[in-house]
Every structure is written in C-alpha cells, then in structure tokens.
Amino acid sequence: MKKMNRRGFLKSLAALSGTALLPMPLLAKDSIVTSVVTRPNGEKVDISNWKMSGAHWGAFRAKVEANRVTEILPFEFDQHPTDILDGTLGVIYSPSRVRYPMIRLDWYKNHHKSDTSQRGDNRFVRVGWDEALDLLYQELERVQRNHGPWALHTANVGWRSVGNVHSCGNHMLRAIAMHGNSVGTAGDYSTGAGQVILPYILGSTEVYSQGTSWPLILDNSKVIIFWANDPVKNLQVGWNTETHEAYEYLEKLRDKVRDKDIQVICIDPVKSKTQNYLECDHQFINPLTDVAFMLAIAHTLYTEDLYDKEFLDMYALGFDEFTPYLMGKTEDMVEKTPEWAAPICGIDADRIRELARLMANNRTQLVFGWAIQRQQHGEQPYWMGAIIASMLGQIGLPGGGISYSHHYSSVGVPASGASMPGAFPLNLDTGRKPKYDNSDYQGYSSVIPVARFVDCLLEPGKKINFNGQEVTLPPFKMAVFSGSNQWHRHQDRNRMKKAYRNIETVVSVDYNWTATCRFADIVLPACTPYERNDLDAYGSYSNRGVIAMHKLVDPLYQSKSDFDIWREFSRRMNRHLEYSRQMDEMQWVEQIYEDCRAENLKKDFYMPPFAEFWQKGYVLFPEGDNWVRHADFREDPEVNALGTPSGFIEISSRKIASYGYEDCKGHPIWMEKIERSHGGPGSDKYPLWLQSVHPDTRLHSQTCESEARREVYTVQGREPCYIGPEDAKARGIKDGDLVRVYNDRGQLLAGAVISDNFPPGVIRIQEGAWYGPTGPEIGAIDTYGDPNTVSLDVGTSSLAQGPSANTCIVEIEKFTGKAPAVTAFGGPKYVNPDGSPETAESYSS
Numbered sequence: 149m150k151k152m153n154r155r156g157f158l159k160s161l162a163a164l165s166g167t168a169l170l171p172m173p174l175l176a177k178d179s180i181v182t183s184v185v186t187r188p189n190g191e192k193v194d195i196s197n198w199k200m201s202g203a204h205w206g207a208f209r210a211k212v213e214a215n216r217v218t219e220i221l222p223f224e225f226d227q228h229p230t231d232i233l234d235g236t237l238g239v240i241y242s243p244s245r246v247r248y249p250m251i252r253l254d255w256y257k258n259h260h261k262s263d264t265s266q267r268g269d270n271r272f273v274r275v276g277w278d279e280a281l282d283l284l285y286q287e288l289e290r291v292q293r294n295h296g297p298w299a300l301h302t303a304n305v306g307w308r309s310v311g312n313v314h315s316c317g318n319h320m321l322r323a324i325a326m327h328g329n330s331v332g333t334a335g336d337y338s339t340g341a342g343q344v345i346l347p348y349i350l351g352s353t354e355v356y357s358q359g360t361s362w363p364l365i366l367d368n369s370k371v372i373i374f375w376a377n378d379p380v381k382n383l384q385v386g387w388n389t390e391t392h393e394a395y396e397y398l399e400k401l402r403d404k405v406r407d408k409d410i411q412v413i414c415i416d417p418v419k420s421k422t423q424n425y426l427e428c429d430h431q432f433i434n435p436l437t438d439v440a441f442m443l444a445i446a447h448t449l450y451t452e453d454l455y456d457k458e459f460l461d462m463y464a465l466g467f468d469e470f471t472p473y474l475m476g477k478t479e480d481m482v483e484k485t486p487e488w489a490a491p492i493c494g495i496d497a498d499r500i501r502e503l504a505r506l507m508a509n510n511r512t513q514l515v516f517g518w519a520i521q522r523q524q525h526g527e528q529p530y531w532m533g534a535i536i537a538s539m540l541g542q543i544g545l546p547g548g549g550i551s552y553s554h555h556y557s558s559v560g561v562p563a564s565g566a567s568m569p570g571a572f573p574l575n576l577d578t579g580r581k582p583k584y585d586n587s588d589y590q591g592y593s594s595v596i597p598v599a600r601f602v603d604c605l606l607e608p609g610k611k612i613n614f615n616g617q618e619v620t621l622p623p624f625k626m627a628v629f630s631g632s633n634q635w636h637r638h639q640d641r642n643r644m645k646k647a648y649r650n651i652e653t654v655v656s657v658d659y660n661w662t663a664t665c666r667f668a669d670i671v672l673p674a675c676t677p678y679e680r681n682d683l684d685a686y687g688s689y690s691n692r693g694v695i696a697m698h699k700l701v702d703p704l705y706q707s708k709s710d711f712d713i714w715r716e717f718s719r720r721m722n723r724h725l726e727y728s729r730q731m732d733e734m735q736w737v738e739q740i741y742e743d744c745r746a747e748n749l750k751k752d753f754y755m756p757p758f759a760e761f762w763q764k765g766y767v768l769f770p771e772g773d774n775w776v777r778h779a780d781f782r783e784d785p786e787v788n789a790l791g792t793p794s795g796f797i798e799i800s801s802r803k804i805a806s807y808g809y810e811d812c813k814g815h816p817i818w819m820e821k822i823e824r825s826h827g828g829p830g831s832d833k834y835p836l837w838l839q840s841v842h843p844d845t846r847l848h849s850q851t852c853e854s855e856a857r858r859e860v861y862t863v864q865g866r867e868p869c870y871i872g873p874e875d876a877k878a879r880g881i882k883d884g885d886l887v888r889v890y891n892d893r894g895q896l897l898a899g900a901v902i903s904d905n906f907p908p909g910v911i912r913i914q915e916g917a918w919y920g921p922t923g924p925e926i927g928a929i930d931t932y933g934d935p936n937t938v939s940l941d942v943g944t945s946s947l948a949q950g951p952s953a954n955t956c957i958v959e960i961e962k963f964t965g966k967a968p969a970v971t972a973f974g975g976p977k978y979v980n981p982d983g984s985p986e987t988a989e990s991y992s993s
C-alpha cells in the first residue's frame with residue numbers, strides 16, 4: 149500500500165484509531181477525514197449532517213435548513229481553500245438569477261425577422277416552458293429546413309459548472325445532434341495559440357499535460373523562472389473540483405526562497421500575487437515584448453558558448469536554420485543582441501546577459517503561464533521558450549526544462565493513477581442519425597476556430613487561414629450558447645454589437661442573467677449545480693478521488709437542470725427515451741459511479757458501493773509516484789519519439805514554413821504588434837497597456853453575480869482598475885476615484901485602485917467583470933467595468949487564430965459628472981407583449 153503523507157490523512161488516521169480493529173482492509177486508501185471542522189471565527193462545528201458539493205473553486209460542505217442553504221464551509225480535506233468559495237451562496241441567491249423562460253420583446257413579436265438593433269435593450273417577455281421550448285424547436289426546424297447545418301452555431305467550450313452528469317454543453321450538443329448538424333468550434337480561449345503551435349515543436353499541446361512533480365522540482369531546481377505566470381492566483385480554480393494541493397508545494401517553495409536554496413524570478417510587467425507571496429525576484433519587462441528579450445537570451449547563450457550542443461544534436465532539429473536569423477544573416481539582417489533587445493523589452497543589455505548566464509549555469513526550470521500567448525503573435529513566445537530550454541539542454545531532467553502548465557489545476561501534484569468518472573455522452577449513440585441528416589455545408593466550414601465567431605457574422609464567406617487549412621466563415625442564422633458567457637469571454641463589445649445585428653436568433657441557457665442573456669432572443673433558465681444531484685472528479689490532474697454533489701435545494705423559480713431542459717426538447721421529436729437512455733438523474737449518477745468503480749477495482753483501487761459513497765460524500769485515493777516530463781524522450785529519443793513531424797524537438801519547422809504564413813514563419817521571429825504601450829505603435833495616443841488577467845476574486849464572470857462577494861472588491865460599486873502611483877498622479881486620479889477607461893473601440897467606467905505592483909504604463913482590469921452598457925447603441929459606455937469593452941478582436945496569427953485579448957492599449961481619466969447607474973446585474977426588464985412593464989397581474993401562463 150502506498151504511503152500517505154498528507155496532513156488530512158494524518159488527522160484522519162488519528163481519528164480512526166478507535167475503529168482500527170474492524171476488518172476494513174482497504175479503508176486507508178479511502179481515508180476518513182474528521183467531521184468536526186473549524187469556522188473562520190475559530191468555532192468548531194460538526195458537519196456530519198451537512199451536504200457535500202463541489203465547484204471549480206473547491207469541494208465544500210453546505211448546511212441546509214428548510215430548503216435553504218445557510219452556510220458553506222470548505223471540504224475537510226482542502227488545506228488551502230479559496231475566498232472565491234465565499235461567492236457560492238451569492239450565486240444561488242443572486243438577484244441576477246434567470247427566473248423564467250424569457251423571449252426578447254421584438255423577437256417575441258417578429259421571430260427571426262425581429263429588429264436586431266434592439267438587442268441589449270434588455271426588454272423581455274416571460275413565457276411558460278412549453279412555449280419557450282416550442283419556439284426553440286420551431287426555430288431549429290426553420291434553420292435546418294430553409295438553410296442547413298452551416299447556418300447553426302453551437303458553442304460549448306466554456307467553464308460550465310463541474311459535475312459529470314449535468315455537464316451542460318454535453319446536454320445541449322447531444323440534443324441538438326439528434327435534431328440536425330451544426331457548426332462547431334476548434335480550440336479554446338485559454339490556450340488558443342499554445343495548443344496549436346506546441347504540437348509542432350514539442351509534440352503535444354503541453355498546456356494540458358501533466359508536468360514534472362513538484363517534489364522533484366523542489367529537490368532539484370536551483371533557478372525557477374515564472375514567466376508570465378501567477379500560480380498563487382490561478383491555482384485557486386481547476387477544471388474539475390479543485391483540491392488546492394499544489395499550494396502545499398508553493399509553501400515549501402517559499403521556504404526555499406527564504407533559505408536561498410532556490411532562486412525564483414518572475415518575468416512579468418507587474419509584481420504578481422506569486423511574486424509577493426514568495427518574496428522572490430521580479431524582472432520587469434515591457435508588455436508583449438518577450439520574444440525580443442528571448443532572442444537576446446538565445447543570442448547570449450549562443451555567442452558565449454553557453455548552450456548544450458550535444459542536447460541539440462541528439463534531441464532537436466533545425467537549429468542551423470534558426471541561428472542565421474539570430475545572428476542577423478537573413479530576413480531583417482539584424483543581429484539579436486542584448487543591445488538590440490534592450491530598448492524594445494525595457495531590460496538592460498547587461499541584465500539580459502546576466503539572466504542568460506544564470507539560466508545556463510544552474511538547473512533551471514522555466515514555467516510559463518498562458519496570458520503571454522493570449523496576444524497577437526502569441527505562438528512566438530512559446531516557441532522561443534522551447535528553443536531556450538533546448539539550448540539549456542535540461543529538458544527531461546528533474547527540476548529542469550520547460551513547463552507550460554504548472555499554474556493550472558494542480559498540475560505537478562503526483563497523480564493517484566486511479567480512473568476518474570465518465571460523463572453524460574455528448575454524441576449520438578452509435579448508429580443513430582439526426583432528424584435532419586444533412587451534411588451539406590455548401591462549401592462553408594463545419595468547424596471554426598472558436599474565437600472567430602464574430603468574424604463569421606461580419607465577414608460571412610471570407611476564407612481565413614487556420615493551422616495549414618482554409619476555413620470558410622459560415623453566415624450563421626442562429627447560435628446556441630450554454631455554459632459559456634460569450635459576452636464576457638469574447639473581445640471588443642462594440643464590434644460584437646455590430647455583428648449581432650446580422651444574426652437572426654440567439655439562444656442562451658444559463659442560470660444567471662449575464663450579458664449573453666441580455667443579448668439573446670430566447671433565454672432558458674437552468675438551475676445551478678447546487679440544485680441537482682451529480683458527482684465529479686476530485687482533482688483534474690492528481691485524480692485524487694470522486695466527490696458527491698448532493699442536491700442542496702430544489703431548483704429556484706422555474707429553473708430546470710440542463711438534463712431536464714434538453715430531454716424536454718428532445719421529446720418534441722419523440723427522442724426523449726433515447727436521449728436519457730431511459731435513466732433519470734440519480735440513475736445516471738449511480739451508473740457513472742459504478743462504471744468508475746469497476747474500472748478502479750481492476751487497478752486495485754477500492755471504491756465503496758454507491759450508497760456508502762453517496763452518504764459519505766467522497767472517495768479519496770493516495771498520491772502516486774513522482775514523475776519527470778519528457779524523461780522518457782531524454783532516455784531514448786528513438787523509442788520515445790515526440791509527436792512532432794520529425795519525432796524530435798523542432799527549433800525550425802518545415803511544416804509551418806510550408807504554410808507560407810507572414811505572421812508565423814518557419815522559426816520564431818520578433819514582430820511588432822498592431823498596438824503596444826511603452827513606445828510601441830499607437831502609444832502616443834493611448835499610452836497605457838490594459839492587461840485583463842484572470843481574476844483573483846472570481847472564476848471569470850462566475851460569482852460576479854454574488855452581491856456579498858462584490859462588496860469585498862468593488863470600488864463605488866464598479867470593478868477595480870489597478871494603476872500605479874505615477875500614472876495615477878499624472879492624471880489626477882486618487883485611490884477610490886471613478887475612472888473612465890477608453891480607446892477608439894469603446895469606453896467603460898471602473899473604480900481606481902492605486903497599487904505599487906503596477907509600473908508606469910501598465911493598468912489591470914480583471915476579465916469576467918459583467919458587461920453593463922447604458923443601452924443597446926454602439927459606443928454606449930459600460931457602467932461596471934468589463935475590459936472586453938475595449939480589448940482587441942484579432943486572431944493571434946494565421947496559424948492558431950486564437951484570441952488576442954492582452955494586445956490592448958488605452959487611456960484613463962478621472963470621471964467627473966453624474967455617473968450612470970450600474971446596469972450589469974439584476975436580470976431583464978420584464979415587459980408585456982405590448983412593451984408595457986409587466987406586473988404580477990398582467991402575467992398569465
């Protein structure tokens with residue numbers, strides 16, 4: 149049996165000692181955690197009667213009294229719970245809940261011929277479930293009959309809630325697949341550029357790969373570079389219910405930094421939460437200029453003979469095609485010296501040399517975050533990172549090489565090796581056909597890069613490059629969103645407003661009245677994950693266990709689970725039995741659990757019978773063995789060849805070169821950006837870089853609806869805009885002032901927070917702030933502070949076509965005059981079909 153070294157287990161074994169004589173041979177694997185926990189105020193509370201559930205931000209216990217959740221505390225196992233959990237109650241009891249099926253006023257009157265310029269005025273008519281589902285069904289019939297699969301867009305790559313039975317995108321896709329085909333999406337907003345470029349260079353996406361185990365990094369690294377990376381902030385959430393186990397290792401890293409065992413450097417325009425937590429070195433860099441800096445690092449390694457020739461010979465291809473560019477013998481004919489890079493990246497030439505030598509003379513682990521590829525030419529810094537790591541020659545060694553994932557979902561925590569539960573199927577069962585079995589896309593593409601949806605509406609029929617292929621943008625007539633908040637995640641609101649005038653019908657299924665609902669025509673109220681029964685994997689990469697998600701309360705208002713919504717939809721074509729496989733919610737929960745249990749029994753991992761699991765709320769598996777990324781490749785590059793075209797690391801890529809793209813060539817190059825602060829294009833008019841990083845306080849737009857939680861971080865009821873003291877002073881802005889942030893694309897109101905973490909020329913508004921314009925007109929000011937009101941909507945390059953949210957420059961001023969009220973929250977304006985305000989009496993259904 150494997151050793152268990154977790155504090156949670158130790159605690160529990162002590163608690164267990166009284167029952168140690170009972171015959172429970174496998175109990176230790178699924179150890180018991182004490183049922184008495186401590187409230188934040190120090191009070192002890194017995195949670196044995198509390199229910200269990202989970203979210204991206206952690207597993208939790210909920211106290212339920214008279215069908216109301218009254219208190220939430222972190223799951224006993226979680227040693228590093230996050231404050232985001234405090235927003236959970238406010239999600240359930242938010243004034244922004246979608247209460248009833250709603251139809252946009254003018255769509256209610258004119259259906260697909262409605263006046264689409266009214267979208268966003270937030271006037272909606274309340275209807276019953278049957279009417280809403282009939283309208284949705286008839287609209288899909290019309291689109292399939294009169295047009296075809298190219299006219300329908302289904303998008304499902306958002307952060308839908310955890311829970312494998314109710315995964316809402318799966319339900320939407322399965323039900324719609326029964327009816328007809330549609331245009332789907334490739335990629336995601338997280339790693340749009342990274343997941344396309346890295347398979348050419350390192351043979352896998354890397355961004356979603358398990359990384360070298362933290363204990364080995366802590367034991368072997370001498371230098372750790374967190375490059376555009378803020379793990380202390382970003383590990384608060386995970387793709388499955390998060391365990392927060394990685395924080396245990398960050399604590400140890402902090403000790404090692406203090407003891408000078410490991411030198412950590414954060415290369416980042418701002419002093420991140422991680423840098424503040426570790427009290428480690430900070431290397432400022434001008435935003436969007438990392439590639440210039442990296443080329444100069446490579447130049448130093450090359451010219452000072454600090455690079456590992458044997459490693460390059462044995463494991464990499466194409467170095468000789470890259471060095472002429474580095475040395476200024478080809479293309480721009482400029483040698484990429486530190487002196488060349490210094491004015492671009494804002495780092496002194498000597499300091500660049502010093503950093504290159506530091507990396508070369510020590511066991512160095514490079515750890516990249518993802519924001520650096522969420523910008524124009526985002527492919528390039530990832531490719532250059534791989535080249536530097538190859539020149540250092542430490543790929544495949546413990547504590548050396550490169551990672552693109554250690555800030556995500558507890559990557560680096562040794563995995564248990566157990567199997568995780570499956571999910572409700574998103575595809576049709578084998579052999580079944582859709583009602584409209586039409587695969588004729590009339591020359592349009594059946595899959596688009598996810599972030600190019602708005603382009604389809606503005607430039608239908610346009611041919612764009614995408615990863616060696618040509619994509620023809622379909623002229624959508626209808627789109628259905630579920631579990632993704634398009635009007636948070638996508639860039640450039642005013643461009644979106646314009647584009648949305650060109651689509652006939654938009655459907656949003658959500659539990660909260662996001663801007664995606666406000667700009668939709670048919671809105672269906674899902675219930676929250678806390679109003680249905682489910683189960684989830686505990687840990688995304690650690691496979692720590694399985695947790696129960698007990699239904700805490702009945703669905704509020706007229707909301708229904710996504711399962712029920714789409715089953716009722718499929719009833720309209722008499723396929724509801726096939727849809728559900730004649731199983732109800734609890735039967736699905738049990739079936740998925742039992743399948744997982746059978747799998748794990750084969751692997752010698754014990755899971756108790758379902759009833760016992762459900763009652764107890766969880767199963768835990770012990771931590772597995774340490775592991776080194778790419779160690780097998782290093783050991784034998786022939787047998788364990790990479791998934792690249794050559795099987796080796798590709799410093800230059802003939803494949804990419806063969807595409808002939810101007811903005812992604814056969815090796816990385818420094819390219820100036822469309823717009824850039826710190827002396828870059830456009831900076832005389834808009835001198836400030838607006839970074840829209842992932843929120844410390846939320847998961848994207850989720851929990852922004854929680855009023856209690858917003859109290860904690862908003863400024864005058866608006867989203868904070870972080871700014872350094874110099875920039876604030878130069879503009880007469882004081883901490884707590886209302887500010888207007890603007891550029892040629894749009895304008896928003898936010899609340900100034902002055903912080904020393906921000907150098908001149910850099911401001912931050914966290915993504916996910918709810919969009920609340922004063923009206924439907926293009927250019928209307930956003931009253932709450934959504935950074936995507938002003939962000940840039942272009943693809944990263946012809947290769948990946950990922951989103952470029954972080955390429956964004958703005959100006960900011962103190963807002964004087966009378967501030968418009970925040971319109972982002974609180975749901976729709978309920979109106980009667982004649983447009984008059986709805987009252988309780990006027991509604992009959």
Ligand SMILES: Nc1nc2c(c(=O)[nH]1)N[C@H]1C(S)=C(S)[C@@H](COP(=O)(O)OP(=O)(O)OC[C@H]3O[C@@H](n4cnc5c(=O)[nH]c(N)nc54)[C@H](O)[C@@H]3O)O[C@H]1N2
Nearest residue numbers: 306307309316337338631632633637657674840848849953
């Ligand atoms: N400016 C800027 N923009 C960005 C980013 C950035 O860094 N800067 N980051 C991008 C990235 S990486 C990402 S991943 C995206 C995130 O974009 P999204 O994934 O769209 O963001 P969320 O706010 O998590 O939206 C999830 C939505 O699903 C709903 N939902 C949750 N559970 C359920 C359910 O069970 N049923 C139904 N029907 N609905 C449910 C929630 O209420 C919410 O509205 O944003 C992208 N946008």
Ligand SMILES: Nc1nc2c(c(=O)[nH]1)N[C@H]1C(S)=C(S)[C@@H](COP(=O)(O)OP(=O)(O)OC[C@H]3O[C@@H](n4cnc5c(=O)[nH]c(N)nc54)[C@H](O)[C@@H]3O)O[C@H]1N2
Nearest residue numbers: 338376377382415416436517518519841842843846847848
């Ligand atoms: N709390 C919380 N955690 C999350 C999420 C969340 O919403 N909330 N979302 C999750 C999701 S979906 C994702 S995709 C990941 C996102 O993970 P990332 O994309 O890695 O995270 P960000 O927070 O956007 O940015 C990380 C750091 O990159 C720096 N940076 C930005 N641009 C540059 C640049 O040009 N050069 C350099 N050197 N540094 C730069 C920023 O200053 C910031 O410190 O986070 C996940 N974790």
Ligand SMILES: [Mo]
Nearest residue numbers: 336337338339
């Ligand atoms: Mo993401």
